[in-house]
Amino acid sequence: MGCRKRAAKRELLRVTAGSDRDGQPAVVPDPTATAPGRGAHLHPTQECFDLAVRRKAFGRALKTSGTPGLSSAPVAEHLARSHVRPVNT
Ligand SMILES: [Zn+2]
Numbered sequence: 001m002g003c004r005k006r007a008a009k010r011e012l013l014r015v016t017a018g019s020d021r022d023g024q025p026a027v028v029p030d031p032t033a034t035a036p037g038r039g040a041h042l043h044p045t046q047e048c049f050d051l052a053v054r055r056k057a058f059g060r061a062l063k064t065s066g067t068p069g070l071s072s073a074p075v076a077e078h079l080a081r082s083h084v085r086p087v088n089t
Contacts, residue, residue: 001040001057002048012041015075017062026071027058029078038062046079 016035018028030039040061042048052058053072064070 001061002042002052002055005043005048007043009041011043013044013075013078014039014041015058015062016040017064017067017070018074020071020074024069024071025064025067026074027062027064028074031078044079044082049075049079 014030014033014035015027016030016037016039018026018035020026020028028035033039038061040058042052042057049072058064058072059067059070
């Protein structure tokens, strides 16, 4: 999802539908890829994340399109913390 460039799964960040720290529905990062349920993968870059947000790709991939106000802030925070630079591919 996101930029739709191909990548090995181990290079991608898995995200799942979960809840943020206020208990609201949110897209949450699953760096260990162990969370149950439907997941989606994106490059762990701000660039790819922004594209996914703009395309509303999270709602589609996680089948949460009906969830009002689905937040992807936890993923943004995760990316900000991990200081990952966009990969030139
Ligand atoms: Zn990407």
